[in-house]
Amino acid sequence: MTNWLPSLDSGTGPLYLRIADEAENAIKSGALPHGTKLPPQRDLAYDVGVTIGTISRAYALLRERGLVTGEVGRGTYVQGHDEQANGAPRDPVSMTYGGTRAMVPPPGKLRFDTTAAIDVGQAEIVGRIMAEIASAHPGEISSYTRTLSPDWLEAGRQWLSSGDWSPDAEQILPQLGVHAGINAVVAAVSGAGDRIVCEHLTYSQVSRSANLMGRQIVLVDSDQDGILPADFERVCAREHPKAAFIMSSGQNPTLASLPLLRRKEIVDIARKYNVWLIEDYLYGGMIGDRIPLLAELAPDRTFLLNGLSKSVAAGVRGGWVACPPHMSQRVRVTQKMVSGGLPFLLAELSARLVLSGAAADIRDRVITEIGAREEVVRELFAGHEFRSHPRLPFFWLKLPEPWMSGTFKQAVLDADVLIDDEDEFKPARSARVYHHVRVGFSEGRDRSISVEGLKTVRRILDQSPLGTSAIV
Numbered sequence: 001m002t003n004w005l006p007s008l009d010s011g012t013g014p015l016y017l018r019i020a021d022e023a024e025n026a027i028k029s030g031a032l033p034h035g036t037k038l039p040p041q042r043d044l045a046y047d048v049g050v051t052i053g054t055i056s057r058a059y060a061l062l063r064e065r066g067l068v069t070g071e072v073g074r075g076t077y078v079q080g081h082d083e084q085a086n087g088a089p090r091d092p093v094s095m096t097y098g099g100t101r102a103m104v105p106p107p108g109k110l111r112f113d114t115t116a117a118i119d120v121g122q123a124e125i126v127g128r129i130m131a132e133i134a135s136a137h138p139g140e141i142s143s144y145t146r147t148l149s150p151d152w153l154e155a156g157r158q159w160l161s162s163g164d165w166s167p168d169a170e171q172i173l174p175q176l177g178v179h180a181g182i183n184a185v186v187a188a189v190s191g192a193g194d195r196i197v198c199e200h201l202t203y204s205q206v207s208r209s210a211n212l213m214g215r216q217i218v219l220v221d222s223d224q225d226g227i228l229p230a231d232f233e234r235v236c237a238r239e240h241p242k243a244a245f246i247m248s249s250g251q252n253p254t255l256a257s258l259p260l261l262r263r264k265e266i267v268d269i270a271r272k273y274n275v276w277l278i279e280d281y282l283y284g285g286m287i288g289d290r291i292p293l294l295a296e297l298a299p300d301r302t303f304l305l306n307g308l309s310k311s312v313a314a315g316v317r318g319g320w321v322a323c324p325p326h327m328s329q330r331v332r333v334t335q336k337m338v339s340g341g342l343p344f345l346l347a348e349l350s351a352r353l354v355l356s357g358a359a360a361d362i363r364d365r366v367i368t369e370i371g372a373r374e375e376v377v378r379e380l381f382a383g384h385e386f387r388s389h390p391r392l393p394f395f396w397l398k399l400p401e402p403w404m405s406g407t408f409k410q411a412v413l414d415a416d417v418l419i420d421d422e423d424e425f426k427p428a429r430s431a432r433v434y435h436h437v438r439v440g441f442s443e444g445r446d447r448s449i450s451v452e453g454l455k456t457v458r459r460i461l462d463q464s465p466l467g468t469s470a471i472v
Helices: 014-027 041-049 052-064 122-136 151-160 177-189 203-213 229-239 258-273 328-339 344-355 358-381 405-414 447-461
Strands: 068-070 073-079 172-175 195-199 216-220 243-246 276-280 302-307 317-323 394-400 436-440
Touching: 014 052, 041 052, 052 068, 052 073, 052 405, 122 203, 122 344, 122 358, 151 172, 151 302, 151 317, 151 328, 151 344, 172 177, 172 203, 172 328, 172 344, 177 203, 177 243, 177 276, 177 302, 177 317, 177 328, 203 216, 216 229, 229 258, 243 258, 344 358, 358 447, 405 436, 405 447
Parallel strands: 195 216, 195 243, 243 276, 276 302
Antiparallel strands: 068 073, 172 317, 302 317, 394 436
16 A cells, blocks of 8 residues: 655645546556555545545546546555556546446445336336247347337337327337437537537436547536526537537436426527537436427427336336437437447337336336335435435435535445445536435335335434544
8 A cells, every 4th residue: 555645735626636636647657556555545534634525536536537446345446557568458437436336336235326217026027028029029039130110119209208299200219228329329419529518417427428439528507407508508609519418307316307498498509509409308207297398399409318227127228219300310320330239129128018008007106116215205304405306216415514425425335325426427527516415215126125225324414424434
């Protein structure tokens, strides 16, 4: 283990950013060579004279930049440049972490960092339909998918519909889930170096995927109702982005839903500056708030996406994108290039789930269970500031003084519960500090397990950070 200490005598900005930058410079200069174990967070916080939360955020940023790797109980190690000396390029993202979330979580932990559909017995239905497909289509299963069944498009039309509006089935493409669909759209409408607009807090896996494809992320301001149109116009005029990623309803993680007036203003600005809109309706479809979609207001420049992962079955990875006119073929080509193509079994299974009514029935049962668990959230966390919705499987919790997001996440982890701190939802480096965490509660078929996890989070929330243990 090294005795390295960052120098904070110069520089500006938040301390955690300066510490991360100092460590990055030391890694690149060789002062912190590959394999070096960084100081334990508690020790470094004491030596530098900052809080453990500050060090936790700095280490999380280093992981996100692909410079260090770490495991709970073992410590944090420099990933460095030795991989290049062995003839293999260094990954631009950590091998152990996806953002600030462990790719392989420690065993025995409760997963409150997931919002996948609650287990309400989907496996039996999915298994039956898969057996029917295998029996009816042995040739298609053993071959590549070269054509799109009209049923696949009709299923997408139904699942993407909102109120009395629905997209044109001819413009719909089945996808390997919403995330893969967004990647295909980004690849279709932009090139290396182009800019993509994201909120300061959002589903940041989109930005990480865009970064891997060579795109740049620019940030737009939001409030409790979502994107601020005035700042969106400022960003469009100054940065000339190709596209904007927007969760119009049930935004992850803030739960914001854009009012109709803002949607109209955003559409007008997008038209003015020739910006494509990528509308993720994965949670919005569960809310069903009936506010006209961006895709309804601007079908000429909006890509609308929704899927099955949050409301039906995440393991199915089914999803659809409705494209603007004349763009579906282009997206289909980029989908093939980015993902390798669409499996017949996935597309047929997703379509049958929707067209048979099974998907809607499962969604109703999932949402009913979400509502019961959200009631528990409102009871347990009464007196604290948070946002929740009776049809969404997570809540956005404001931490009381003196808690910081990273410190609280670690304290909850020490109590065997995994949650997401705010850095998990930052699509680019940002000096903004919100002091929030996102807590999902879709883990487990047994509601009592979820309730016990929520009680653990509440118990930690009522403690002082000084009374909790720290990561080594």
